[in-house]
Amino acid sequence: MKKISNKDLLNHYINKHSLENIFDKDVLRYAQLHFYEKNEYILKSEFDLEYYYLIVNGKVKISYLLENGKSMLLKFYKEFNSLGDIELLKNIPIRCNVEAIEDTHLIAMPSDVLRKISLDNPKFLRHLIDSLSEKLYATLNNSSYNLTYPLINRLSSYLVELITDKNYVILNSSLNEISQFLGTTYRHLNRTFKELESRSIIKYENKIIHILDKDRLHELSKNLYIKSL
Known part of the structure; x- marks a missing residue:
């Protein structure tokens, strides 16, 4: 992982995805731009969530780690999707492995900052609800597709x-x-x-x-x- 120290590029993604509609200005000042190369792990199961991520460019693969040590491929995410919703809300270890399957840029928000400042912010809570409901719909859709x-x-x-x-x-x-x-x-x-x-x-x-x-x-x-x- 590389932290990209390019404020112009960071602001480009913030404006492109209208992040001011999700985070207040006092939270956005903590935003970072991270870059992961293809095949690099972004999140690993059982580790604590350090950053809440928003994919702004690239593509990732989500896999669930089973008790026997094997993993099950669950889904792919492209921009603009978030990583770490449940872990942020429940303050639990990461549940899935997340791997970049192409070079990927993400907006990184420190999870401790969000828990302190944003979990009572209606804008951010609405974003979380939209994100989780879309993922639930995707899971139901894909499950029914596999059966049909x-x-x-x-x-x-x-x-x-x-x-x-x-x-x-x-x-x-x-x-x-x-x-x-x-x-x-x-x-x-x-x-x-x-x-x-x-x-x-x-x-x-x-x-x-x-x-x-x-x-x-x-x-x-x-x-x-x-x-x-």
């Missing part, structure tokens, strides 16, 4: 979420993790990868998914996962 649509649509949506400006995707999660996230089995997931290959939509080799036909992949995905997947 064929795996080829769900897998296509998953791959579309990982596409950046390149014509390939590197799978950082194991196939077991991906199958859990998509609500299927390892074998069914493998068969569906092969089906996409047989249609000349992708080519799968050594955890690298080469996107051969991005338009057809988008068509199969149907954009059914909402943005805060």
Whole structure:
């Protein structure tokens, strides 16, 4: 993690996302701009929440740590999403691992400052309610999608979420993790990868998914996962 000492860039993101509608001026003076490189952990499960984060550029992956030491992929967040809502409100250790899957900038607000100053501020509380309700809606939507649509649509949506400006995707999660996230089995997931290959939509080799036909992949995905997947 790098702290970016660039007030102009910090103010750009503050103005872009109208943070004055969330935080009072006496709180915004504590705002910092943090940068995380791709594959770098932003939050780690069981640690205390040092900063409440607002994603202003980039993309992150959220994984839940299970009791057996394994992790389950839950969702992806892009801008403008927040990290640490429940931990901030409940003052509990971090519940999920958060990893940058592309270079990511975040506005960082010290959690101790927010607990002292902002938890009785109607503007900030309204922001928390909106954030948590959107995440709940996303979870319900994606759960129902996993129950309703064929795996080829769900897998296509998953791959579309990982596409950046390149014509390939590197799978950082194991196939077991991906199958859990998509609500299927390892074998069914493998068969569906092969089906996409047989249609000349992708080519799968050594955890690298080469996107051969991005338009057809988008068509199969149907954009059914909402943005805060």
